[in-house]
Structure formats: structure tokens, C-alpha cells
Amino acid sequence: MPKAVSHAAVQRFLRYLSAERNASDYTCRDYALDLAQFFAFLGHHRLLAITPLDIRRFVAELSTRQHARRTIARKLSCLRSFFRFLCREGQLSHNPAQAIPTPRLEQRLPSFLDEQQVTRLLETPPATTWKGRRDRALLETLYSTGMRVSELTGLNLDDLDEISGTVMVRGKGKKERLCPIGETALKTIRAYLVQRPNKLRVPYAIFVSQKRTRLTVRHVDRLVARYVRLAGLPASISPHSLRHSFATHLLDRGADLRSVQELLGHSSLSTTQIYTHVTPQRLKKVYDQAHPRA
Numbered sequence: 001m002p003k004a005v006s007h008a009a010v011q012r013f014l015r016y017l018s019a020e021r022n023a024s025d026y027t028c029r030d031y032a033l034d035l036a037q038f039f040a041f042l043g044h045h046r047l048l049a050i051t052p053l054d055i056r057r058f059v060a061e062l063s064t065r066q067h068a069r070r071t072i073a074r075k076l077s078c079l080r081s082f083f084r085f086l087c088r089e090g091q092l093s094h095n096p097a098q099a100i101p102t103p104r105l106e107q108r109l110p111s112f113l114d115e116q117q118v119t120r121l122l123e124t125p126p127a128t129t130w131k132g133r134r135d136r137a138l139l140e141t142l143y144s145t146g147m148r149v150s151e152l153t154g155l156n157l158d159d160l161d162e163i164s165g166t167v168m169v170r171g172k173g174k175k176e177r178l179c180p181i182g183e184t185a186l187k188t189i190r191a192y193l194v195q196r197p198n199k200l201r202v203p204y205a206i207f208v209s210q211k212r213t214r215l216t217v218r219h220v221d222r223l224v225a226r227y228v229r230l231a232g233l234p235a236s237i238s239p240h241s242l243r244h245s246f247a248t249h250l251l252d253r254g255a256d257l258r259s260v261q262e263l264l265g266h267s268s269l270s271t272t273q274i275y276t277h278v279t280p281q282r283l284k285k286v287y288d289q290a291h292p293r294a
Helices: 005-021 027-044 054-065 067-087 116-121 131-147 149-153 183-195 216-228 239-252 257-264 268-280 280-290
Strands: 166-170 178-179
Touching: 005 067, 027 054, 027 067, 054 067, 116 131, 116 183, 116 239, 131 149, 131 166, 131 183, 131 216, 131 239, 149 216, 178 257, 216 239, 239 257, 239 268, 257 268
Parallel strands: none
Antiparallel strands: 166 178
């Protein structure tokens, strides 16, 4: 009889993602939905009965329903990770999704702000209330360090070293890195912490909500969208755009790609290289300065 995949196996996988891979709540939620969709498509949970053909049929069905290639790639990545986890547990001898090719993705250039737009955004939150000061500190920290929003919301007071001007960032897969943080960002953080409410549920968290709990990624998304609107900036600008702006401006001012890779916490240089496509002014400047016939 084929071995059945219990819902407990899915729950163990999700716990593994959260505890060992340091995946965000949103990633765990998306993976749970992806797995539920896959098993609903199959109509069974029998582990040993799943073949690469089943995976191909699932991918074809998603394509027929006109899911975006990026969405299909994520679902396929979820299946690979799930089956790889089950192989590690000894429930499977091979990964049926391993050899299934990922759909070729269209390259999307990251949205970013120029330096004047960044200044306008960072100066939009009012400095007269503790929430306004928090939001100024939040935006300044995102732009000063280039960290992800999930990394920002996880920051604790002990992570900040004002003497060295660095902050400990916990990235994907529990990888830690030290990021320099500018004096302007430190100054806004100090101004916010002076007015931060007392009796917090998480007193060690840097950025907290009005309910005295740690800010969530969704909360930051809403805050940034509000200030983008108030600053009269394009609605496409998101918190991640500040990360893109951080990388773009560093490259524009002469930083090398390898250093930017380290600052962003990218495991592969190819991930960082997309920023070279959005800085034509920098490339033209380098060409003019370096080419003998420019």
C-alpha cells in the first residue's frame, strides 16, 4: 500500500521552515497554501504514489489557469523544498520535483527613488509625535542599511551598536550580518526611543506598534504606502524600493558590486547584478572616465 502523507508531515515542514530556515510568517502561509493546492489537485496524500509526471501536470494546470510565471516558480520551489525535507526525514528516497525545470522568468527591474525623492519621503513623517518619530527612524533605517522589512521588524535593542555604528541583521536562513548604519539614522532612532511608550509587551524590540507589540511586515507596508502617498511619489514605491534605492545609490557613487552584495546579504552576486541595469548614468560615467576613446 502507498504510504500516506499526513497533515502532520506538512506541519513539521512548516515548523522546519520557521525554526531552522527562519522563514517569515508570510512565506510559511504561502507554502501552506501552495501545498494544500497541490494535494487538492492530486486528490490524494499518498507520498510514494507521487511522480515527476504529477508535478508536471500540476505546473501545466497552473499555466493553463494563467498563473504568473513567478507564482508558478514559487509553487515549484515550495514542492522541491517539501519533498527534500521528506527525503531528509527518510519518508522519501528521491525528490519527484527535483528535475522539473523552473519556468523562465521575465526580468523585472527594481523600482527605486532618486536621492531627492528619498529625502522627500524620509522627511514626510511628523517629528512631533512618538509615532511620527518612529516612522522617521524606520524609514531612515531601511534606507541607511538596505535591510529587508522582515529584518527591520526583527531588530532588537541589543542588535544596535552605536559606538561602532553597526547593526546586527538576521537575514534569510538565520544568516547574520553586520550592517553599517549612518549617523542620521542613529539620530532618528535615539529621538524615537526617548518617546517610545513604556510597559511594552516586547521591551527589547526597537520598532513597536501603538498596541505595544512588535511591528509586523504588513504594518510597515501600510505605513510606507501612506507616506509615499503624502510625499506625492509613485504608488508603485514599496518598502523594498528603499532597499533598491540603497543599492542603486551606492553603485552610483562608486561602490563595488561585491561590497553591495555583502551589505544586502545576497548569497549570490548574480542577484545583486540586477542593480547594474538601473544605473545607466553610472555606467556612462565609468565609460567616459575609463575608455581611451570616450
